[in-house]
Structures are given as C-alpha cells and as structure tokens.
Amino acid sequence: MTSAPIDPVKLDKLARVAIKVGLQLAEGRDLLMTAPMSAAPLVRRITEHAYKAGAGLVTTIYSDEEATLARYKYANDKSFDKGAARLYSGMAEAFKANTARLAISGDNPMMLAGRDPDKVSRANRANSAAYKPALQLITGFDINWNIVSYPNAARAKLMFPNDSEEIAVGKLADAIFKASRVDVDDPIAARKEHNANLKKRWSWLNGKNFASLKYSGPGTDLTIGSADGHRWKGGASEAKNGITCNPNIPTEEVFTTPHRLRVEGTVSSTKPLSHNGTLIEDMQARFEGGRLVQLKASKGRDIFNRVLDTDEGARHWAKWRWYPIPPRFRPRVCSSTTPSTTKMPPATSPWASAMPIASWAGRTSPRTRSSPRAATPPISISTG
Amino acid sequence: MTSAPIDPVKLDKLARVAIKVGLQLAEGRDLLMTAPMSAAPLVRRITEHAYKAGAGLVTTIYSDEEATLARYKYANDKSFDKGAARLYSGMAEAFKANTARLAISGDNPMMLAGRDPDKVSRANRANSAAYKPALQLITGFDINWNIVSYPNAARAKLMFPNDSEEIAVGKLADAIFKASRVDVDDPIAARKEHNANLKKRWSWLNGKNFASLKYSGPGTDLTIGSADGHRWKGGASEAKNGITCNPNIPTEEVFTTPHRLRVEGTVSSTKPLSHNGTLIEDMQARFEGGRLVQLKASKGRDIFNRVLDTDEGARHWAKWRWYPIPPRFRPRVCSSTTPSTTKMPPATSPWASAMPIASWAGRTSPRTRSSPRAATPPISISTG
Numbered sequence: 191m192t193s194a195p196i197d198p199v200k201l202d203k204l205a206r207v208a209i210k211v212g213l214q215l216a217e218g219r220d221l222l223m224t225a226p227m228s229a230a231p232l233v234r235r236i237t238e239h240a241y242k243a244g245a246g247l248v249t250t251i252y253s254d255e256e257a258t259l260a261r262y263k264y265a266n267d268k269s270f271d272k273g274a275a276r277l278y279s280g281m282a283e284a285f286k287a288n289t290a291r292l293a294i295s296g297d298n299p300m301m302l303a304g305r306d307p308d309k310v311s312r313a314n315r316a317n318s319a320a321y322k323p324a325l326q327l328i329t330g331f332d333i334n335w336n337i338v339s340y341p342n343a344a345r346a347k348l349m350f351p352n353d354s355e356e357i358a359v360g361k362l363a364d365a366i367f368k369a370s371r372v373d374v375d376d377p378i379a380a381r382k383e384h385n386a387n388l389k390k391r392w393s394w395l396n397g398k399n400f401a402s403l404k405y406s407g408p409g410t411d412l413t414i415g416s417a418d419g420h421r422w423k424g425g426a427s428e429a430k431n432g433i434t435c436n437p438n439i440p441t442e443e444v445f446t447t448p449h450r451l452r453v454e455g456t457v458s459s460t461k462p463l464s465h466n467g468t469l470i471e472d473m474q475a476r477f478e479g480g481r482l483v484q485l486k487a488s489k490g491r492d493i494f495n496r497v498l499d500t501d502e503g504a505r506h507w508a509k510w511r512w513y514p515i516p517p518r519f520r521p522r523v524c525s526s527t528t529p530s531t532t533k534m535p536p537a538t539s540p541w542a543s544a545m546p547i548a549s550w551a552g553r554t555s556p557r558t559r560s561s562p563r564a565a566t567p568p569i570s571i572s573t574g
Numbered sequence: 575m576t577s578a579p580i581d582p583v584k585l586d587k588l589a590r591v592a593i594k595v596g597l598q599l600a601e602g603r604d605l606l607m608t609a610p611m612s613a614a615p616l617v618r619r620i621t622e623h624a625y626k627a628g629a630g631l632v633t634t635i636y637s638d639e640e641a642t643l644a645r646y647k648y649a650n651d652k653s654f655d656k657g658a659a660r661l662y663s664g665m666a667e668a669f670k671a672n673t674a675r676l677a678i679s680g681d682n683p684m685m686l687a688g689r690d691p692d693k694v695s696r697a698n699r700a701n702s703a704a705y706k707p708a709l710q711l712i713t714g715f716d717i718n719w720n721i722v723s724y725p726n727a728a729r730a731k732l733m734f735p736n737d738s739e740e741i742a743v744g745k746l747a748d749a750i751f752k753a754s755r756v757d758v759d760d761p762i763a764a765r766k767e768h769n770a771n772l773k774k775r776w777s778w779l780n781g782k783n784f785a786s787l788k789y790s791g792p793g794t795d796l797t798i799g800s801a802d803g804h805r806w807k808g809g810a811s812e813a814k815n816g817i818t819c820n821p822n823i824p825t826e827e828v829f830t831t832p833h834r835l836r837v838e839g840t841v842s843s844t845k846p847l848s849h850n851g852t853l854i855e856d857m858q859a860r861f862e863g864g865r866l867v868q869l870k871a872s873k874g875r876d877i878f879n880r881v882l883d884t885d886e887g888a889r890h891w892a893k894w895r896w897y898p899i900p901p902r903f904r905p906r907v908c909s910s911t912t913p914s915t916t917k918m919p920p921a922t923s924p925w926a927s928a929m930p931i932a933s934w935a936g937r938t939s940p941r942t943r944s945s946p947r948a949a950t951p952p953i954s955i956s957t958g
Binding site for chain 2: 217218220222227230233234237238241242244245246247248249250251252254256257260261263264265266268269272273274276277278279280281283284287289
C-alpha cells in the first residue's frame with residue numbers, strides 16, 4: 191500500500207548493504223528474518239541478495255498488526271500472560287546452528303495506543319520471557335545479526351503530519367536511506383568509511399578513559415559515571431562466529447557501559463519515545479545513585495511505569511538503552527558526533543501476530559555481554 | 575489485491591466455521607496457523623474468531639510466493655537440499671503442548687512452473703524431511719487440525735480463464751463458500767448435517783465390507799482391492815486429545831485403506847493436478863500388483879516422476895491420495911456420493927517463504943494412523 195513512494199533503487203541498495211555489510215552473510219549460511227507484513231518489498235529484496243550471496247535457506251516470519259490488534263480486542267484475559275516459547279526455542283536452535291538473524295524494523299509506533307496498559311505490559315513481559323533463549327544468542331553475539339528500517343505509514347504520518355500519507359512515507363523512506371547511507375553511488379564503501387569514523391571516535395574515547403560524562407540540554411542535566419574498565423564501541427562488531435557484522439543500520443552511536451550506581455540528575459526527551467506500539471511523550475526522568483526516582487510524561491506514563499515494574503533492575507540507568515543520541519544528549523566530551531537520525535525502534539516480534547512488538551534488539555554494551563541478565567533489556571526506547 | 579470481490583460476510587462465516595467446527599478450538603488453547611500472505615483477510619477473521627473462542631495465543635506463519643521464487647532464481651545449488659528443521663521442531667514442540675493447527679490453502683498452483691524440476695523435487699524432499707516430526711503429530715491426530723481454502727488469484731484465472739482476475743477470484747471464492755457450506759444462514763448446522771450424511775455413507779460402506787472397488791471413466795479402468803479389516807471414514811475425526819475436528823473444509827470424501835498389492839488397471843485425470851506449485855496435466859497411470867508401472871502426462875511428467883523416486887513406496891497406490899473424487903472416479907458400489915467440489919491442494923508450507931509449498935496435510939486412513947511410515951505421503955494431489 192505504501193510501496194509506490196519508496197525509491198526502488200535505494201531500497202535495493204539498502205537490501206544489499208544489509209546482506210553484504212550488515213550481516214556479512216557467508217555462503218551456505220541460513221538466514222532468519224522477521225518483518226512486519228508491510229515491509230514485504232524490503233523482505234523480498236533482502237531475500238534476493240541473501241540468495242545471491244549464497245545463502246542456504248532464507249526464512250521470514252512476518253508480523254501482522256491487524257492480528258496483534260485482534261488479540262487486544264477479543265482475547266480473554268489469560269491470553270496476555272502467554273508467549274510463544276516453543277516456537278522461539280526452535281528459533282534459538284536455529285541460531286545455535288549458526289543461522290544469521292535479520293530484523294526489519296518498521297512497525298506502527300501507535301499500534302497499541304488506547305489498549306489496556308496492563309494487558310500490554312503483561313503481553314510484553316510474557317513475550318520477553320519466551321524470547322529470552324533466542325535473544326541471548328543475539329545480544330551475546332553468538333551469531334551475526336542486523337536490524338534495518340522500513341518506513342511505516344503511521345510513523346511517517348506522525349513525523350510528517352502535514353503531508354499526505356504517500357508523501358510522508360516517501361519522506362521517511364528518503365530519511366532512512368540517507369541515514370543508512372544508501373543514497374550514494376557506493377553504499378558499501380560509504381558504510382566502511384562511516385565505521386572508520388565511528389571507530390576514530392570510540393578509540394579516542396577509550397584513550398581518554400573518562401570517569402564520567404555530563405549531559406545537558408532542555409530539561410536535561412545528567413552526569414553518568416563510567417564503569418571501571420569500560421570500553422567504547424560503535425558501528426561494526428565481531429560476533430563469536432568470527433563474522434564482523436553491523437548490527438544497526440542506520441547507526442550513529444558510540445556507546446559504553448555506565449557505572450551501575452553513579453548516575454545523577456535529570457534527563458528529558460523532547461521528542462516522542464516509542465515502546466512496543468506505545469508512544470511516550472514529554473518524558474522526564476530523575477536519577478539518584480544510578481536509580482530512577484521520579485518519572486514524568488504527558489502521555490504513556492502508565493505503560494512506562496509498568497515497564498519499570500518488570501524487575502528490580504528496570505529502574506537502573508544501566509539497563510536503559512537510549513538511541514539515537516540527539517545532539518542535545520551528546521556528551522560534552524565528544525564534540526564531533528554526527529547528527530541525530532531517523533532511527534527506528536527495535537525489531538518486531540518474530541511472532542508479533544500473536545503478541546505486541548517485542549524488543550529483541552537492544553544495543554549490547556561490553557558489560558551486558560558479560561552479564562546475561564542484562565541481555566534482556568526491559569525497555570528499549572528510541573526517539574522518533 | 576484480490577479481497578474486493580470476496581464476500582466479507584461469507585468469509586467471516588468460513589472463519590467462524592473453521593474455529594467452531596473445523597478445529598472445535600477449546601478455551602485457553604493456542605493456535606498455530608499457516609497461510610499465504612495473500613490470504614491475510616481470512617487469517618485476520620480466523621484470528622478474531624479464535625480469540626473470541628478463548629484462544630490462548632494465535633500465531634500465524636505466512637508464506638510469500640515472491641520470496642519462494644527468489645530462491646529458485648538466485649540461490650546456489652546446495653540451497654535446494656536444505657529444510658528448516660529447527661524451526662519445524664519448535665512447531666512440533668508446540669503441537670506436543672496441545673497447540674491446534676490450522677492451515678489456509680490458497681497458493682498459486684503454477685508458482686513453480688518452468689523452474690528446474692530437479693531443484694523443485696529436492697527442495698520438496700528436504701522440506702518433507704524437516705517437517706516430518708511436526709507432520710506426524712498432525713496426521714497421527716495427536717492434535718485437532720483443520721485446512722480451509724482461500725481463493726488464489728492465479729488459480730482463479732486458471733479455473734475461469736475468460737473472466738477478469740477480479741471476477742475470477744469472486745467466482746472461485748463463491749465456489750469455495752458453497753463447497754464449504756458457509757453460503758447458508760447457519761453454516762454450523764449445515765456442517766453437522768453434512769457430517770451426518772457422510773457418516774451414513776461410510777457406515778453403509780463399512781457394513782458392506784467390499785473386497786474391492788471398481789472405477790471406470792474416460793481413460794480409467796481400475797480395480798482397487800480393500801485392505802483386510804479396512805474401515806471407511808469421512809467428515810469429522812476425533813483427535814487423540816479428545817477433540818472432534820473436521821480436518822478438511824470443504825470435504826466431500828469418504829475414504830478407506832486400499833490393499834497394498836491389489837490395485838490393477840489404469841487411472842486418468844481429465845482435470846489438471848496441482849503438486850506444490852507445479853501443474854500436471856492429462857495424467858494417466860497404470861498399476862499392476864498395487865504398483866505404478868507406467869506414467870503418462872502432457873505436462874509436469876518430469877516433476878511427477880521425481881516425486882515417485884522419493885522412496886520405494888511412492889510408486890505404490892497405497893501411498894497415493896486422490897481428492898476430491900470426481901464423479902467419474904466414484905466407485906460403482908457407492909452410488910450416492912456428492913459431486914466434485916473446488917477442493918484446494920494441501921496446505922502451504924509453514925516456511926514456504928524459504929521453500930516451495932509443502933504437502934503437510936494428507937488424509938489419514940485407518941492404515942496410515944497405525945503406520946507412521948505412511949504418515950508422510952510423498953505426493954498429495956488434488957484435481958483443480
């Protein structure tokens with residue numbers, strides 16, 4: 191329905207970059223992909239490039255927004271504590287057999303607006319628990335993995351409210367292509383250059399070994415202590431199977447591990463945050479000793495609070511993921527990072543027809559890699 | 575793309591019948607559904623009725639014709655010996671946990687026309703092997719299961735070549751609704767009455783205990799010996815979990831177990847046969863001692879022969895499934911069976927985006943239930 195305004199040449203380039211750089215898919219390797227049904231045009235391009243690269247078997251599991259909504263409209267209460275554990279465990283077995291993982295992110299950020307927050311949070315929790323064995327293999331980099339973005343029509347209309355849906359989708363598509371650096375002649379070379387630039391930055395940060403970072407901006411005055419022995423990373427990552435993948439396309443971030451207890455101050459999001467089909471607006475959070483002590487939001491606060499109740503760790507800064515880092519959240523010590531992008535939220539649930547969008551992706555910091563508990567971030571938030 | 579000409583009220587009735595009668599889905603039970611993406615309108619109706627009936631979690635795995643074709647166009651040769659074994663085994667685990675199974679049949683019967691028959695048959699074989707653990711739980715009736723049909727546009731054009739695609743799809747939809755008996759006020763009552771009628775017939779046949787059946791028609795002169803102790807069945811079946819399901823909607827058949835060695839003569843199909851995306855036309859087969867000794871076909875003979883090479887048993891009549899039984903194939907002894915319908919081919923592959931359409935369904939006769947080897951029929955054929 192929204193494929194017309196999306197440039198087919200750039201879409202094909204995005205697919206090629208996802209396979210050649212994002213995954214570095216090796217000959218004979220299987221690929222498991224998840225995507226919303228509306229992203230089928232990109233799925234097909236990626237499938238083609240995967241097979242051209244010598245893939246063994248490419249399997250895509252589509253999610254369907256309407257089916258997810260049917261659950262919220264018609265299912266009885268007990269349904270919301272169920273997750274597709276057995277199907278996910280088949281997925282985990284596939285990863286153990288070195289199947290690569292690709293997720294297309296492109297869901298409606300407003301999908302679950304108006305649904306019962308209790309059901310939403312229980313369904314998210316049940317899904318996270320069911321998905322955990324598979325997710326750990328991803329966030330632990332047992333395999334190479336990649337997330338790419340596709341323009342969702344509802345998201346496009348949120349971002350470009352004054353345009354028709356078709357125009358808005360075209361604009362969002364162009365923004366994704368630009369941020370993903372596939373709007374150039376040689377997107378693979380552009381990605382290498384970008385990775386080299388990111389590496390320059392995180393190498394510099396590693397050299398400095400800052401004890402803390404100070405963030406300031408409208409409604410934000412936050413000091414984050416660095417973990418002892420922290421390391422900065424960004425861009426390409428080597429998975430345990432020896433393949434260097436680019437987990438996120440687009441990505442502008444460099445990231446590290448905060449100190450669990452040394453986070454003090456207030457952070458605000460001046461743009462909407464999207465969490466599994468729920469928008470959270472005008473969010474402001476205050477941290478003391480690394481722990482959230484106050485939360486404000488003009489919309490979505492109830493959902494956010496329930497997410498924070500998932501487990502004790504959820505209120506700790508160290509378990510949060512913020513991406514991208516808009517200019518105003520940029521640490522002062524890092525003066526030359528690239529501008530904020532149209533980064534999408536985490537990947538769809540592989541079984542999203544049966545449940546709301548899951549947060550499988552998540553950045554992993556050096557700390558989370560050595561700490562399995564942190565591998566299932568209770569929240570994954572992106573600025574729209 | 576083809577939903578406009580499909581009557582939404584009858585489609586909803588079909589979905590309701592699939593859940594209420596086809597599966598008799600019990601409260602709290604999970605449901606695993608497979609469907610081509612083009613059948614999404616029916617998937618959504620079924621999902622709704624499943625949740626209304628108290629389903630736990632409904633999960634749909636969509637297949638995508640274009641992704642399947644991409645494999646045939648671009649994959650390297652080794653890909654065609656691969657099956658999604660680990661994902662299927664997650665599915666088998668779900669069935670062991672009493673998840674009900676529903677398949678929407680509605681693929682393009684010509685999808686793989688012109689593709690390399692060697693690749694098609696190897697991919698089918700690899701898929702069958704991978705799917706076997708899950709399939710055995712279905713054909714062994716460990717769980718309740720059901721197949722319903724959805725009008726595929728390419729099939730509709732094959733059946734109604736002189737109509738526009740839209741008109742053809744509408745006609746095929748109406749034919750499916752009629753054959754499925756959902757074009758009446760109370761389709762659930764109609765299904766009960768139909769089952770009672772089928773039961774009358776198979777009870778009568780059981781009472782007669784015929785030693786053999788003789789079929790005759792254009793190009794057909796065939797005698798099929800009945801297995802010792804054979805029983806006739808049809809319509810509703812009780813699964814081992816105690817639920818009486820209606821595996822096939824529509825269905826007009828009564829079936830039994832042939833004698834392995836006592837099949838003699840020639841059988842012809844005067845309508846096209848569809849096998850996993852390949853059409854076989856003007857097929858004529860001669861049997862001696864229960865075994866195929868000669869095969870003719872004007873189209874698709876190569877694919878058919880490769881199917882027959884799958885294993886030794888493939889050439890035995892006892893491993894064939896014919897459905898529906900058009901009037902001319904009706905056994906003489908059974909004078910009152912209902913007319914041929916627009917029965918679709920077996921269900922799609924759950925992982926069909928990664929492989930061609932699989933034949934998971936298959937009738938089970940009393941013999942196959944006690945004989946696991948026969949539970950994976952190497953061929954499943956339907957008349958178009």
